[in-house]
Amino acid sequence: MAGQSVLTPQSEDFPKWYQDVVAKAEMADNGPVRGTMVIRPYGYALWERMQSAIDARIKATGAQNAYFPLFIPESYFHKEAEHVEGFSPELAVVTHAGGEELTEPIVVRPTSETVIGEFMAKWIQSYRDLPLLLNQWANVVRWELRPRLFLRSSEFLWQEGHTAHVSAQDASNYATRIHLEVYNDFLTQVLALPTFLGIKPPSERFAGATNTMTCEGMMRDGKALQMATSHELGQNFAKAFDIYYQNEEGQSALCFTTSWGASTRLVGGLIMAHGDDQGLVLPPALAPTQVVIIAVRDDDQVTEACAALRTTLSAERPYRVVADSGRGSFGRRVTDWEIKGVPLRVEVGPRDLAQGLVSVVRRDTHEQFSVAIADVPALVGDLLETMQRDMFQSALVFRDARxxxxxxxxxxxxxxxxxxxxxxxxxxxxxxxxxxxxxxxxxxxxxxxxxxxxxxxxxxxxxxxxxxxx
RNA sequence: CGGGAAGUAGCGCAGCUUGGUUAGCGCGCCUGGUUUGGGACCAGGAGGCCGCGGGUUCGAAUCCCGCCUUCCCGACCA
The missing domain is CATH 3.30.110 (Translation Initiation Factor IF3)
Structure with missing residues (x-):
C-alpha cells in the first residue's frame, strides 16, 4: 500500500508543506543569522540550471556580464530621493571596519543602480557608447522582518541587469524585450509556469522607477508570486549620477536607464507552483536529474540491466540520468526520488526483466507504463517532452480555474x-x-x-x- | 517592527504545574544478520553545555529576569 505521507499535506497546512519539502528534498537550511539561508547542493543545482537558462537568454539580447562591489558608499543612496526612501528600512550598514569606526558608513548592496550608475557616467561619453547593456550575478542584502527560505531571505542571489539608452523609447523597448524574451520565455518554456504580465500600479513600483513590469505566477494555494521584474528608470538615476552622453549634434544629453532582475525566489516559486503532496515536481527542462533508474532488488542481473540502460540513455541523447542501486527498501527509495521531483522513474525488477520489460512512471501524473527495454529511450524522450508541455498546461488550467x-x-x-x-x-x-x-x-x-x-x-x-x- | 506560540539527540515530541542522583520515547544514524515490486524486520550501539547569559536555591530542563532563534498572523519587500 502507498505509505502514509511523509510531508504535511498541502490542504492541511500549505506553509508547513512548503517547509517540509525544502527540508526533505534537501534544498536549504536556515543560516545561523536570522533570515539567512544555506542553499544545499540539490537546491543549488536547481538554481544553477535556472542561472544558465536565464544567462543564455540575457546574452542573446546583447547584454554582457560584469561585476560591481558588494560595498557601496552610503552617500550614493542619498543621490536619488525615492530610492533612498524605499530602501533605507532594509539596508544593512557597515559602520566599523579594520578595528575603527568608518568616517562614511558603507551600505551592503540591496541592489546596484547607484554604483553602476556612477560607473556608467564614467564610461559613457558619446551616443556611440549606447546602449550600454550590463548584467551581474550577485548576492544582495535586504534586511527581512519575516523571512522564508527562498521566498524572502535577508541575503539572496540574483541577476541584476542595468542598461543605459539614448531615448525613453529605446529604454522601454529594451526593458520590455528582457521581460518577454528573457523572463517570460524562461518561466513558460523552462519552468512550465504560466504568467500574468503587466505593470505595477504606482504604489507597487520599484523605488526610483518610472515604470515597473512584472511576471506574476500563481502558486498552488492561489496566492501570487512576483517571479521577475523589469524597470524603466527614466532619467531619475541618470540625473542623480550624471549619466550624460554627447549626441550627434555635439550636445550633451541625459541617458535613460533600465534595471531588471530575477532571484533565488524563483526556486520557491518552482516548489509552490508545481509541487504536490509527494513533494517537488520538476519540469524536465529544468530537472538536474531527469530520469532515475531504480533497481527494484540488489541483484546482479538487475544491476547490470540498470547500468546498461543508464549508458544508453545518457549516451544516445544527453538525458540527465542517475542509477539507484538496489540497496535499501524499494518503497523508501521511490519516495525519496518523488520528494526530489525527478520527472521520470524507470523501475527495473526481476519479474519484468524476465519478459524483457521495465516500468516507467511519470512524476507529474503518476502514470505508469510497462515497456520493452529496447523502447525505453524513445519513450523517455517522448515523455520528457510531453511532460514539459503537460505541466505548463495543467498549471494554466489550475490558474485559470482560480x-x-x-x-x-x-x-x-x-x-x-x-x-x-x-x-x-x-x-x-x-x-x-x-x-x-x-x-x-x-x-x-x-x-x-x-x-x-x-x-x-x-x-x-x-x-x-x-x-x-x- | 507589533500580536500570538514555541525552543530538550539530525527530525518529531514527553518530562516542567508540585526543583531532588545515570533526562526519556518515536523516527533517522552506525554495526551484524534477514530482507527488498510503494517509507521492511530482528539484535546490538552511538549520539544531549535541556537555545544563550544571569539570578534564586544545598540542588534548576523544571522557578525568576534579559537576550537569541524558529513558526503563525499583520505592516514592509525580489
Missing part, C-alpha cells in the same frame, strides 16, 4: 481569497488599493484586456489583477 473576472471591488475581494480577481482598474483606484490592503491583498499588476503589457497606468480600460501574495 482566476475570476469580476465587476466590483466586493466581488474581487471575495474572489481573491484563494485566487486571482480581474477587475477594471477604474473600480480600484487609490481608495480601492487601501481597502484591499486591509484584506491582505494587493494589485499584482495592471494589464490590457487582452493580457498585453500597457505602457503606463493611465491607459484607458486597464484590468487590475488582485490577489494575496508572497
Amino acid at each position: 482566476t475570476s473576472d469580476v465587476t466590483s471591488l466586493d466581488a474581487a475581494i471575495d474572489a481573491a481569497q484563494d485566487g486571482f480577481a480581474r477587475v477594471a482598474w477604474e473600480h480600484v483606484g487609490v481608495d480601492g488599493e487601501a481597502r484591499i490592503r486591509t484584506q491582505a491583498m494587493t494589485v499584482r499588476c495592471l494589464q490590457r484586456r487582452d493580457g498585453s503589457i500597457p505602457h503606463n497606468d493611465l491607459e484607458a480600460g486597464l484590468i487590475a489583477i488582485i490577489a494575496k501574495s508572497y
